[in-house]
Amino acid sequence: MAALEKVLEQIDTNQDQALARLFQLLAIKSVSTDADYATECARAGQFLVDQLQELGFEASLRPTPGHPVVVGKAKASRPDVPHVLFYGHYDVQPADPLELWETPPFEPRLTELDPGHKIIVARGATDDKGQLMTFVEACRAFKETGEFPCHITVLFEGEEESGSPSLPAFLAANKAELKADIALICDTGMWDRETPAITTMLRGLVLEEVVIKGANRDLHSGMFGGAVVNPIHVLSRIIADLHDAEGRVTLPGFYDGVTELPEDVAKQWRDLPFDEAQFLAEVGVSVPAGEKGRGVLEMIWSRPTCDVNGIIGGYTGKGSKTVLPAEASAKFSFRLVGQQKPEKVVEAFRAFVRQRLPADCKVEFLSHGASPALQLPFSSEALSRARRALQAEWGKDAVLAGSGGSIPIVGSFKQDLGMDSLMVGFSLDDDRAHSPNEKYELSSFQKGARSWARILTALAL
Structure with missing residues (x-):
């Protein structure tokens, strides 16, 4: 034997x-x-x-x-x-x-x-x-x-x-x-x-927090709205600009180091008994939301992403309060693949945000960690x-x-x-x-x- x-x-x-x-x-x-x-x-x-x-x-x-x-x-x-x-x-x-x-x-x-x-x-x-x-x-x-x-x-x-x-x-x-x-x-x-x-x-991970600051205090939106920049509006435009109509991340150089799967591996994934519709239905959704033309497994296993994990700004309590906030913040996560460099993603992201700051707005960045794929x-x-x-x-x-x-x-x-x-x-x-x-x-x-x-x-x- x-x-x-x-x-x-x-x-x-x-x-x-x-x-x-x-x-x-x-x-x-x-x-x-x-x-x-x-x-x-x-x-x-x-x-x-x-x-x-x-x-x-x-x-x-x-x-x-x-x-x-x-x-x-x-x-x-x-x-x-x-x-x-x-x-x-x-x-x-x-x-x-x-x-x-x-x-x-x-x-x-x-x-x-x-x-x-x-x-x-x-x-x-x-x-x-x-x-x-x-x-x-x-x-x-x-x-x-x-x-x-x-x-x-x-x-x-x-x-x-x-x-x-x-x-x-x-x-x-x-x-x-x-x-x-x-x-x-x-x-x-x-x-x-x-x-x-x-x-x-x-996948690797980059965690960034962005704080957009406008006026020196919260303001009455009836008295100052329209005349004074609203940090929530600024932050919202930045978030919207991060993806194009095809679901791709728009940061310059973001896809540097991202390679396509070898065909034999891609075929193996396509042939797996994986029901995309059922996978999505289990969490109450029906349409894939990432890069168009990519399968769900491919998106979660081998493609990079940019997500907003939380937004804070203005009044968030019960009822209404007509406030124009002095600042707004959001927490971002980037999942990295292949040879993407975390430090380059951070650099590109911060430059992207700064380029979209109007007059009278300042930005503070807080890093919560970065690691390569x-x-x-x-x-x-x-x-x-x-x-x-x-x-x-x-x-x-x-x-x-x-x-x-x-x-x-x-x-x-x-x-x-x-x-x-x-x-x-x-x-x-x-x-x-x-x-x-x-x-x-x-x-x-x-x-x-x-x-x-x-x-x-x-x-x-």
Whole structure:
């Protein structure tokens, strides 16, 4: 029997024990956002240290100003194999509101929805304890049948659900130890229950706040309206000018660095069983509002955007007040893709606003952060190997998905450690992460472990 087949067989043999170990972890109330659960967070971290040490990892619980970080290291016998860094997080969201849970959130249970369709229900089942344990169980099977195919470093943090405040400093202080050839991240999902996915693109983000100031105080609109500039009118014209009739952003140079999808990826997206009308109907709308000629998936996965997230100005209380406001403000977000430069977008946006200021108006800009887009090159050998490994396990080609949002740790790995990230997760959209009755498909847990065994083997070939 080939080495990989032995590993897969061992994962299947270990299924009951693997589920029991996951249940032990799920029972720990590792809520990172509540200081009352600090001891529980440390207990979850120590549980994972113990698991890794059982598998021959050199593992320890590392202190931070917040909750501790788990670091584990194991070497393959062959020196010429890749070194991977696997990331997950053991902390979970609060379980409130408790009354909406069908059973206690930290008493994990296995239930059958339909014949042969079983789910694991508990807080943290899909985000992220079930996910990270798929990798641990794959490592267990390698250890029990032979040796690790790659050099492996494991990094489990305990503050992801509270914004990872301690992680940047930890990465900076331990850069040499954590550096690897590629990062593996499990905090993503599948296309559906039978179709795996690899998230290859994450949009970047620029957050800007604009304050337009006119008169030196609020004025009576009957006495001054028409004679004195109204900052709300100015701001409204600026917002209207940001898009043309085709839905494109009008900032000069905004699309510099934005490339079209490779045709094979574009075709895969077009062929996906995705109902645009249903997607829009679920949020009460019916017509796509972005760039004309672009599909919905393309717009949210691979195209840049400019949005207004909030507007403040004048009187906003009940009833009417005939005021001409002294200032008006708006909060803007730009989602970036490809090689768009956040600093150039900021520069272009601020120049755009200043050019539209009338006499007697001033502007103040407040920055709330900026980060570039990230993309695993479609030509990446690691991506090709992972696709083949997932196809072998699931019998379907992995969807090369984009993400409309951002995953900060991926940016940190790229910027601080110089590593690309291979994002392969097994959660589903209906797993109710962060909500009552959070679940994780039993098939995701079991086949997720098998998938990681195949990916590690493929990367080492």
